[in-house]
Amino acid sequence: MxxxxxxxxxxxxxxxxxxxxxxxxxxxxxxxxxxxxxxxICGQVFGKWTVLYKTDKRNTGGVIYWHCKCECGTEKDVLGTSLRSGRSLSCGLHSNISKGNVKIADILDAANISY
Ligand SMILES: [Zn+2]
Structure with missing residues (x-):
């Protein structure tokens, strides 16, 4: 655009x-x-995630993984694009978020496929 x-x-x-x-x-x-x-995006909050720090991990498209902490205490590395687009809003263990959808979005991001 x-x-x-x-x-x-x-x-x-x-x-x-x-x-x-x-x-x-x-x-x-x-x-x-x-x-x-x-x-x-250090310190920013996306849904239940709070971004703690930037990791050295990148996906094949060069997108940075950020170390995030969920409201429930679960810590995970999440792709910056998933956070900013709202596709990853928590660790995925919460009833209001479909675990399957989050996983698929992660895979698509990792493969750098736009959808
Ligand atoms: Zn959680």
């Missing part, structure tokens, strides 16, 4: 979209070691 399309979709100026992109990428660019721009 281009900035023009985004501007149209959210009914804002193209300059605004460019600024948001620039701001959100700024941190990632400074520490960018792979071809994937990764925003520092």
């Amino acid at each position: 281009t900035s023009t399309e985004l501007a149209k979709k959210f009914n804002v100026s193209r300059g605004m979209i460019t600024k948001i992109w620039y701001d959100s990428n700024l941190k990632g660019k400074e520490h960018n070691t792979s071809h994937t721009t990764e925003i520092d």
Whole structure:
């Protein structure tokens, strides 16, 4: 999606979209070691996950795994893309989240397949 399309979709100026992109990428660019721009999400909360720290693990697409702690105390390495897209919201042991769906999303991410 281009900035023009985004501007149209959210009914804002193209300059605004460019600024948001620039701001959100700024941190990632400074520490960018792979071809994937990764925003520092340390300390952020996604669903029941709290991001503790960045791991050295990457999937085949170069996406960073973040070490997260679930509300229930379970700790796991989760892909940054899964966290930000909302596909992984907890350790998967909670009744309101389908364990199967989370697993499939993880596999697709690991294989770097867009769906
Ligand atoms: Zn949990």
